[in-house]
Amino acid sequence: MTCFAERAPAVVACAMALLLTACGSDGPAVVEPPQETTCNGVATSVRMLAPFESVVLSGSSAACFALAGGDREYLVIPQLTGELLPYGGYGFRLGDPSPAVVARAADTTSASIPSLSAEQIFGDQVHSLDAQARLDALMRRREQREATGVHHGAEQPTLSVIGVPPEPDTMRTFSVLNTLGETPGYSPVTAKLRYAGARVLVYMDTLATSALSTSEISAMGAVYDASLVPAVMTAFGDGSDIDANGRVIFLLTPTVNALVTASACATSGFVRGFFYSHDLSSTAATSNRG
Structure with a gap:
């Protein structure tokens, strides 16, 4: 977007x-x-x-x-x-x-150019899509199934009392989806906070600390802070904030790159990134809860 x-x-x-x-x-x-x-x-x-x-x-x-x-x-x-x-x-x-x-x-x-139908997006044909579309379709199907199981009174993710961003270079462990298969799998990723802005926090996987310089990450974070986040919120309203930190968290990790092999990338493309409601609505250990 x-x-x-x-x-x-x-x-x-x-x-x-x-x-x-x-x-x-x-x-x-x-x-x-x-x-x-x-x-x-x-x-x-x-x-x-x-x-x-x-x-x-x-x-x-x-x-x-x-x-x-x-x-x-x-x-x-x-x-x-x-x-x-x-x-x-x-x-x-x-x-x-x-x-x-x-x-x-x-x-x-x-x-x-023909158009994909809703059945193709959410049905059994997700395997014919490119890597990003396939992942998006799989996640939407999982979210749909999870939503049908939510009932009134169910345990909800606990709100954090943190109101200020963590200090730069703070370490945090995330749970990151690591497969395009029907059954989700997750990998623990240790990341360092590289940018703390007014609206976004950008973490970088410690296995990829040299991928982007501090100035590059700061410039990227500034674009999100000053332009993209305000424009999106103006159009669609405020986002979820279950951890009460007033910010969107971005994690940059090669775990996402590894969702597609180098040989498959030429024909199916690669996964650029994703948002997953599992991190907002689930109390499972694999949810990042924010």
């Missing part, structure tokens, strides 16, 4: 489905955008989205899409939606295509 704020609008080119959501603005009134602009040499209508209105672009509809720019902000969620889509890199571009302040989506290959 990528959030961005543009004072001049953006061009989006992708071989994926895009979900665009408009964010509200309390700033001064701006000049209304033109009703039409040129996109790849073709006259294209400029679409106006109300605050929090969303639109899904897929197939030929994503070939060229224009949105009003100016002081407007959009949340863009690119998703691979084709089961038969060859694995590889599919980027998208953001920019101003013309002197008129607009945003557009451009793609010349997505017209023939």
Whole structure:
């Protein structure tokens, strides 16, 4: 999920489905955008989205899409939606295509891309998906099963009384999912706190301490703190905070990389990362409870 704020609008080119959501603005009134602009040499209508209105672009509809720019902000969620889509890199571009302040989506290959059905995402065909999609589908299925077993009065994760972040270089042990199999497995990971911000904590696995420098981690944490977390919370509301520390915890660990072998990566891709409700709703020993 990528959030961005543009004072001049953006061009989006992708071989994926895009979900665009408009964010509200309390700033001064701006000049209304033109009703039409040129996109790849073709006259294209400029679409106006109300605050929090969303639109899904897929197939030929994503070939060229224009949105009003100016002081407007959009949340863009690119998703691979084709089961038969060859694995590889599919980027998208953001920019101003013309002197008129607009945003557009451009793609010349997505017209023939089929979409995955809900049955394919949550059914028995998860093994045909790429590594990230397979893991996401497996976790959603587990969460669905776990949710049906929750009943009123069940023991809930205990809230922490910690109100301030731990000191930098503090060590912590996490329980990390270590398999793409149907039966979940977990590995203990010892990590060091490398960034403590106003909204996020970034931990680095002690087995990968040299992977990123302190300045790189600080820069990444600052982007989350200053831009991404506020934008997401504005659009979707505050997140869960069962450990009462007021922050989202990010763990960087090669255990996630090891979910896919080097030989399989070329055909199935790799797992970039994940959030797992097991860490929020479960009292099991393998839950990180926060």
